[in-house]
Amino acid sequence: MKMLVIDDSMTARLIVKRALESEGHTVLEAPDGAVGLTVLQVNPRIDAIILDWNMPVMNGFDCLTEIRSNPAYNGIKIIMCTTEAERGQVVRAIKSGANGYVLKPFTPPILMAAVNKVMGTVPQPA
Amino acid sequence: MSMPAAPQTSVRVEYMRPFIDSLKALFEGHLRQPLTIGKPFARRDARAPYDVSAVIAFTGTVVGRAVISFPMEVAQRVVTAYLQIDPPPPGALHDCVGELANIIVGRAKSSLANQSIMISPPTVIAGRDYQIAPQRGAICVSIPITCELGPMQFDISIAPAGGPGFQERCGT
Numbered sequence: 001m002k003m004l005v006i007d008d009s010m011t012a013r014l015i016v017k018r019a020l021e022s023e024g025h026t027v028l029e030a031p032d033g034a035v036g037l038t039v040l041q042v043n044p045r046i047d048a049i050i051l052d053w054n055m056p057v058m059n060g061f062d063c064l065t066e067i068r069s070n071p072a073y074n075g076i077k078i079i080m081c082t083t084e085a086e087r088g089q090v091v092r093a094i095k096s097g098a099n100g101y102v103l104k105p106f107t108p109p110i111l112m113a114a115v116n117k118v119m120g121t122v123p124q125p126a
Numbered sequence: 127m128s129m130p131a132a133p134q135t136s137v138r139v140e141y142m143r144p145f146i147d148s149l150k151a152l153f154e155g156h157l158r159q160p161l162t163i164g165k166p167f168a169r170r171d172a173r174a175p176y177d178v179s180a181v182i183a184f185t186g187t188v189v190g191r192a193v194i195s196f197p198m199e200v201a202q203r204v205v206t207a208y209l210q211i212d213p214p215p216p217g218a219l220h221d222c223v224g225e226l227a228n229i230i231v232g233r234a235k236s237s238l239a240n241q242s243i244m245i246s247p248p249t250v251i252a253g254r255d256y257q258i259a260p261q262r263g264a265i266c267v268s269i270p271i272t273c274e275l276g277p278m279q280f281d282i283s284i285a286p287a288g289g290p291g292f293q294e295r296c297g298t
Binding site for chain 2: 008009010011012014015054056083104105107
């Protein structure tokens with residue numbers, strides 16, 4: 001599957017990218033919501049987006065709202081990636097079209113559990 | 127006739143505890159690094175204690191700054207432990223120290239349940255003999271911390287927005 005990771009932290013993108021690639025996924029990256037939307041326009045056949053909440057330029061919630069306002073992206077699953085601070089906002093994100101969330105800091109197995117749950121996929125055997 | 131509000135005479139424990147709990151959650155829960163938390167002290171010197179510092183400001187019903195500082199070699203060990211990549215990729219150190227600070231303050235923010243707080247993106251500073259001014263009107267409380275990766279220090283200056291400054295007393 002093709003995944004897009006939108007996070008202003010290179011560290012966070014690195015951790016997510018490594019976990020997803022280890023499961024055989026192709027990963028694109030963007031450092032904020034605005035760039036993420038541009039990447040999405042050029043690569044519309046994205047299966048899922050791992051979307052950080054607190055970012056400069058365009059935050060994760062605004063990016064989520066933009067994506068969900070475009071019917072062309074209806075099939076894309078979105079997992080919000082937040083710190084504990086934004087936990088209270090998760091309900092708002094789910095109501096606005098997010099499919100799941102994962103709290104930072106997370107380990108690769110925690111991330112992959114969230115991805116597999118949202119995608120309805122079965123984890124790859126080790 | 128109403129009496130003027132008395133200045134606060136100590137650092138409020140309910141402000142500090144969430145940050146200590148958050149540090150423990152990250153280091154002990156995620157990095158498997160038991161922490162030894164030293165005795166907090168009021169710091170008058172604005173000079174940063176170590177080579178690498180991440181600063182996060184918060185505003186809202188309370189205002190302040192949180193700073194976590196590491197010696198360079200300890201920062202590298204912490205980043206290696208967090209990323210599980212040795213050595214970390216070029217450019218990762220600053221970004222990762224900022225991300226860790228963001229996680230620490232973010233978790234603490236959620237514990238300050240009765241406060242409405244916004245936090246800034248982290249700013250990471252590296253070098254020698256640089257200064258980080260504490261929040262105006264608040265004393266800076268420093269908490270020395272050690273773990274197997276080495277020493278670090280967490281500084282917090284926090285005060286109610288618009289309230290009287292804290293008087294300098296420590297050892298809460």
